[in-house]
Amino acid sequence: MTLSADGPCIGTRYFTFAEPPDGLLLESGRMLGPVTLAYETYGLLNKRKNNAVLVCHAFSGNAHVSDYHRADDKNPGWWDDMVGPGRAIDSDRYFVVCSNILGGCAGSTGPSSVNPATGKPFGLEFPMVTVRDMVEAQARLADHLGIDRWLAVAGGSMGGMQALQWAASYPDRIRAVIPIATTLKHSPQQIALDEVGRQAVMADADWNRGNYYSRRPPEKGLALARMIGHITYMSDRSMEEKFSRRLKDEKYSYSFATDFEVEGYLRYRGDSFVKRFDANSYLYITKAMDYFDLSGDRLFGNGQTVKARFLVIAFHSDWLYPFYQSREIVHLLKMRGADATYCEIQSTYGHDAFLLEIEEESRLIRHFLAKTADLADRCET
Amino acid sequence: MRLDHRTIYGLIDPGSRVLDLGCGDGELLLCLSEGKGVRGQGVEISEQAVYKCVEKGVSVFHSDIAGGLAGFPDGSFDVAILNQSLQEVQNIGFVLDEALRVCRRAVVGLPNFAHFRARWSLFFRGRAPVTPSLPYDWSDSPNVRFMSMADFKNFCRHRGFRILQANYLGVHGPVSFWPNLLASNGIFLIEKKRDWNGNG
Secondary structure (H helix, E strand, C coil), rough: EECCCCCCCCCCCCECCCCCCCCCCCCCCCCEEEEEEEEECCCCCCCCCCCCCEECCCCCCCCCCCCCCCCCCCCCCCCCEECCCCCCEEEEEECEEEEECCCCCCCCCCCCCCCCCCCCCHHHHHCCCCCCHHHHHHHHHHHHHHHCEEEEEEEHHHHHHHHHHHHHHHHHHEEEEEECCCCCCCCCHHHHHHHHHHHHCCCCCCHHHCCCCCCCCHHHHHHHHHHHHHHHCCCCCHHHHHHCCCCCCCCCCCCCCCCCCCHHHHHHHHHHHHHCHHHHHHHHHHHHHHHHCCCCCCCCCCCCCCCEEEEEEEECCCCCCCCCHHHHHHHHHHHHHCCCEEEECCCHHHHHHHHHHHHHHHHHHHHHHHHHHHHHHHHHC | CCCCHHHHHHHCCCCCCCEEECCCHHHHHHHHHHCCCCCCEEEEECHHEEEEEECCCCEEEEEHHHHHCCCCCCCEEEEEEEEHHHHCCHHHHHHHHHHHHHHEEHHHHHEECCCHHHHHHHHHCCCCCCCCCCCCCCCCCCCCCCHHHHHHHHHHHHHHHEEEEEECCCCCCCCCCCCCHHEEEEEEEEEECCCCCCCC
C-alpha cells in the first residue's frame, strides 16, 4: 500500500493497492493490479470514525466533488452546492470522501492507464469492470482510510448504482444509503442508448480498436456520443425553456451550419467533453452500467434483515432514470421493512435535476444525514 | 398536542410498529416515536409535507395510499393510522382492506358530516356545510367522501370490520352524548373480524 502525492489539504490524492503478486479479482474472473484510485477528502474523520460519507460520482464525474483546487479555477467541484462547509453534506461535520471510479480517466486505473505488462496504455486489453468492481475498489480505499463503516454512501445516476451496490456487497459497512435518480437495473431502453453511444465511438476510424493513445483520439465519435447523452439528461420542457427554437443568427442559413442554439449547445458540450474524457473509458463505463442488475434478491439476499436506512430520491421529468425505476427500489425496501424515505421531486430539468435541484435535495439529505448521525451516536453509547 | 393526536396517541401501544397513512407533516409520528418508542413509517402524497417529515427525522414514502400498499408484507405493522386521510380517497373499502392486510389494526379518524352545524347549514341555510372539522368550501375541498359517524359504523358492520373502540371529539374535548349530532370528529380503532375457524 502506498499513499503518494501528499498535496495541499484540498486536492486529489492517489491510493494504490493490489500490487503484484496480489491483484483485484474482478467480477468477470480476471485479475487486475496494481490499481490506483484518485480520491479527495473534505473535513475530518472523528475519533469514533463514524462520520464518514462516501459520495459516488456519476458517469463522467471525478473525485473533485467540492471547492476549488486553485484560486484561478473556473469551476468548483461537480457537486459543490451539496458538499462543503455548512452545506447538506457538511464537511464541518462529516468526513467526505469521493474517488474516481475504477475504469475512469480522471486519475484512477482505467483503459488509458499504462499496462504494467506491456508498458503501453491498456486500450482494449483492460479487463471489463462492473459497478461491483468499482465498489470493491472503494472498499479497499475505505480500509486504507480506516473507515469500517460509512455513515452514508450517496450518489446520483451511476453514483446511485454504486450506493446500491454498497448495500448489496457490504451491508454491514453502511449506516445509510442515498440513491438518487437511479435504478436497480438498466432497462433495454437504457442499454440501447448506451449502445448507440458506444457505436458512435467505435464507428470513428480514429478509434482504431481502442489503440489511439499515441495518435489522434476518436474525437468525432466521442463528441457524438456525448451529444446523444446530453439530450437524455434534459427534458422536452427544459430544452424548450433553455433553447426553444432560438437561432444563433437572425436568419436561417439554409445549410448544415448550426442554425439553432440547441445545435450549438450540443456541439459545444461534445467538443468540451472530448478534451477531458477518454473514449475507451466511455465504452467500459457504459458497459458496466448495462451489466448492473440488483433486481430480485440481488440487492438484499433472501431473508436478510436490512439494517441500513435509505433515502431514495427521484425527479418527475427524468426520463433517462424515470421515477418508476426508483419506485422499484422502494418496493424492495417495503418488502424488507427497511427504515426508508422516498421523495419524488417535481422538477422540469430531466435527469440533470439531481445536479440542479439542490434546494429540495439539500432539505432531504441534510436532515436525513443528521438523523442517521444521531442514531449512530446513540447506538454506540 | 392536538386533541385528535392526543386521542390517537392513547390508542397506540408503546413500542409498536406504526404505519401512518397520510401522515402529513409527521407531527403525530414524531410524538409517537419520542413518547412511546414506536417504530414509525409514514406514507404521504404531498411533496412539501414529505420535506417536513424528513426535517423531523420521520421516515416517509412519498406516495398515494389510494393505489394500495403493494410491497408491504401482510401483518408487517401492528397498527395503521388513517387520520383525516380516508375521506380524501375514492375507494375507501380497498384502502381499509389494504391497511388491515398490512397492519393488525387500524385507527381511523374521520370528520362527521352529520354534526349539528353541518345539519344547520344544510337545513336552514341550504348551503354546503363548512365546519371546524370540514373547513373547506365545497369547490375547494380535498375531501371526496362525506360520511357521518353512523355511516362509518354501518360501513364497518357490512365490510366485516370490528370496531374495538370509538372516540368522539368535539371542538374542545370528548363527546359522550349523541355523537352523530355533537361530535365533529370520530376516531375508531378497528380490526378485521375473524371467521369461525380463526382465519382472517
